[in-house]
Amino acid sequence: QASVELAVILPIVVVLLLAVVQAGSLVRDRLATVHAARVAARAVIVEPSTSAATDALAAVGGRAGDAQVALSGNRGPGGYVTVTVRLAPARLPIVGRAIGATELNERLTVLVEGPS
Numbered sequence: 001q002a003s004v005e006l007a008v009i010l011p012i013v014v015v016l017l018l019a020v021v022q023a024g025s026l027v028r029d030r031l032a033t034v035h036a037a038r039v040a041a042r043a044v045i046v047e048p049s050t051s052a053a054t055d056a057l058a059a060v061g062g063r064a065g066d067a068q069v070a071l072s073g074n075r076g077p078g079g080y081v082t083v084t085v086r087l088a089p090a091r092l093p094i095v096g097r098a099i100g101a102t103e104l105n106e107r108l109t110v111l112v113e114g115p116s
Contacts, residue, residue, distance in 0.1 A: 015094065022092040029063060029089040030104055036064035037085040037106035044083050048075035048112045053083060063087065075112060082109045 036057055043056035053069040066087060073081040084107045 019094050022094050025092060026089055029087065032063035033067065033085060033087045033104040033106045036060070036067040036087060037083060037108050039064060040067075040069050040085055041083045041108040041110045044071065044081050045110050045113055048079075048081050073109070077112055079112050080109055081112055082107060 039056050039060050040053035043052045046052070048071065050069055050071050053071065057064045057067055057069065064087075068086045070084045070086075071081055072084070073079060075081055084105065087104045089102060089104055
């Protein structure tokens, strides 16, 4: 009788544990998106171009290097630039079905430095 109960409960416990691990992976990707936005924003403060932001993300490596960057706003000295970073989360077989096709976005607005 105990082995029958174990055979019924064990798959449920394993699926729940996998769901927790995959949810942790999704949180990791969200933190990677926030970090990528910060790195890109720091690069844009000094040189307000998409290439500078992309190069900064490539230098960081990891998931941040896979992010897409878009800039909007006044790129002149003293202007405000909004940095938008988009990152697709890792494919997750269990949690992914619950959240669907999701894209992680983070947006920061920074003040462009003037000439020194």
